[in-house]
Amino acid sequence: MPQQILILDFGSQYTQLIARRVRELNVYCEIHPFNKVPDLHPGIKGVILSGSPCSVRDKNAPDVNMDLFKQVPVLGVCYGAQLIAHQSGGQVLPSHAREYGRAKLTTVDHHNNLLKEISLDTQVWMSHADTIAAVPSNFEVIASTPSVAIAAYKVKDQNVWGIQFHPEVTHTVEGKNLLRNFVVHICGCAQDWTPDQFVESTVEGLKKKLGNDKVVMALSGGVDSTVAATLIHKAIGKNLHCIFVDNGLLRKNEFMQVLDSYKDMGLNIKGVDAKDKFYTALKGLTDPEAKRKAIGKTFIDVFDEESHKISDVKWLGQGTIYPDVIESVSVNGPSVTIKSHHNVGGLPDKMKLKVVEPLNTLFKDEVRVVGKTLGIDPAILGRHPFPGPGLGIRILGDITADKVSILQEVDHIFISGLRQHGLYDKVWQAGAILTPLQAVGVMGDERTYERVVSLRAVTSTDGMTADWAHLPYEFLAEISSDIINKVKGVNRVVYDISSKPPATIEWE
Incomplete structure (x- = not known):
């Protein structure tokens, strides 16, 4: 059984990101819900408590018995840190102003193992409506920002730490170093999961x-x-x-x-x-x-x-x-x-x-x-993700063989163009959508009333969030012209510039 870190999920949107950062350190980890804690076998070397959209002050706030983890180091992140402090008799109160976004660590205890080689004034990412206003006497504050006095703490005589920022997001510049300090140096995990x-x-x-x-x-x-x-x-x-x-x-x-x-x-x-x-x-x-x-x-x-x-x-x-x-x-x-x-x-x-x-x-x-x-x-x-139902959810409305044929030709021109222009690998996913709309057009001296297709290309790392790909105008113009000239039944091409969220990558 490989050495591993156990991550308890309290519902944070960033929980999977914590796991990915730990995996990047060549250390195996697993995510389990806070209310389904597995038995701690000898392979589990440490525990990370995730953030949460909840408040520890809520009546039905997510909770966990910390006595389960007395034998291994524990790192509480955001809600996890607030939960540890709250259970220990500390004070967690609503923030005067929502603490969200970039902040600087203006005090850092470099003698603490969690913060070794973490720079003074390093940028971290905050995302919480509550804040730890006071901690018990057996807690020591090891980092702060101008607006968050208790940005990080250590429980004296215990291998328990809490931080009110998110080390897993890229906006926390030295977050991976902090996680390495915890996972490798404090928990003693060998980086052999390759x-x-x-x-x-x-x-x-x-x-x-x-x-x-x-x-x-x-x-x-x-x-x-x-x-x-x-x-x-x-x-x-x-x-x-x-x-x-x-x-x-x-x-x-x-x-x-x-x-x-x-x-x-x-x-x-x-x-x-x-x-x-x-x-x-x-x-x-x-x-x-x-x-x-x-x-x-x-x-x-x-x-x-x-x-x-x-x-x-x-x-x-x-x-x-x-x-x-x-x-x-x-x-x-x-x-x-x-x-x-x-x-x-x-x-x-x-x-x-x-x-x-x-x-x-x-x-x-x-x-x-x-x-x-x-x-x-x-x-x-390197193949782009392609939905299981395929073009069935890229044809809006009913499906016919003729519509599939039209969309296949449009999609082929678009994807082939991305490859030819060296853009395919810069895009996470791309495809074309056949809309139920028809539009007036002119081809030669004739008026046409034909289909509208939309091109969709996004950049992403995992599909959970995505931004529309900023493809060159010249490329889009060339592809649009090719589609309209070569695909019978299409006379108008549009480009989708919606990000996820609020839009999804696919249209259906």
Whole structure:
């Protein structure tokens, strides 16, 4: 069992970011809800308490028994720091003014292990409506800002620290150094959780778990399923049976391109042309959620039918990654469903198979690094995220084969243009949307009344937040002209300049 840091989630939007920063130190960590604390095994070397949108003064404020952690160092971040102080008899009060944004540490106790090599006047990021107004006598203040007297503290004679700023965000300039001080120097974690080590231990674990059993797995051409399949293939070879379904909503030529790339990798894969089944299931549907459900159900039916053609299958392989796992056990249960397409549910229940998920401890960026270690083609690892329902949620309104054909051509011109101009790798995700709008245009001497398409490109690190990509005007002008001249039925191109939040990346 690897050494690890336990992160308790009190509902902060930054909790996953804490985990990613710890992982960047080559130290394994796990996030658990504050109300589902796991047993502390010897591998757990320290605990971090996250922030929260709640106040410790609320009647039903999130709480945890600190006596559980007496044997390991503890770091409270924002709400976590306020909770420790509050439980110990300190005073947590509403701030005179909301303490949000950049601040400077004007006093720093460099003798304290948490703050070693943290610069005086270093920038930190505050985000809290409450503040610690007073601490018990056995607390010592180790840092402050001009407006926050108790920006950080240490409990005397205990390995317990609290900070009222967020070290995990990039605005806290030396935040990673502070986390290194806690994780490596105070908790004593060896920085040995590396991609090579992950691949080696995961493949060995899969060999023991799967033995000579057969595994069936749906592939999409995306990063997660490809890396997961490669790990399973390294463990059991041809006993892994992969299925790639053409739902009629893929990008232009994508079905054959993906099949070819997988065959080059030695994967045992079967392509299934099910376009007509999906178009039939989608006929007349306009509601986005209804379309997603129809696509999901049809996929399950097709995949189940194909899987039954393989004898003695016992396992279902899935490319589930850590954010999916965290979401399913979040503080308040699964979050409100914004979109249901991120993972196709229902397969394990319908197929009565055991599930194997070799990536369920990794974040997306870690999956790519592991893929690189496995020698997977950079073109696959660098592929933009593509939604499970494909173009089905990029065609607003009902789906027809003709509309799919139009959008495939538009999308092909846009994506090809990004590649040709060296912009593809500078964008996190890009695609085109076929709107239900029609607009007046003039082509030659004729008046036209044809479709409006929108181009969408965003920059992001994980898709949780995103900014619209500031693509050059000259590039957009060239792509717009190409689309209007080459794609019959389109006479107007617009560019989406909405960020997430408040908008989402996809339109449906």
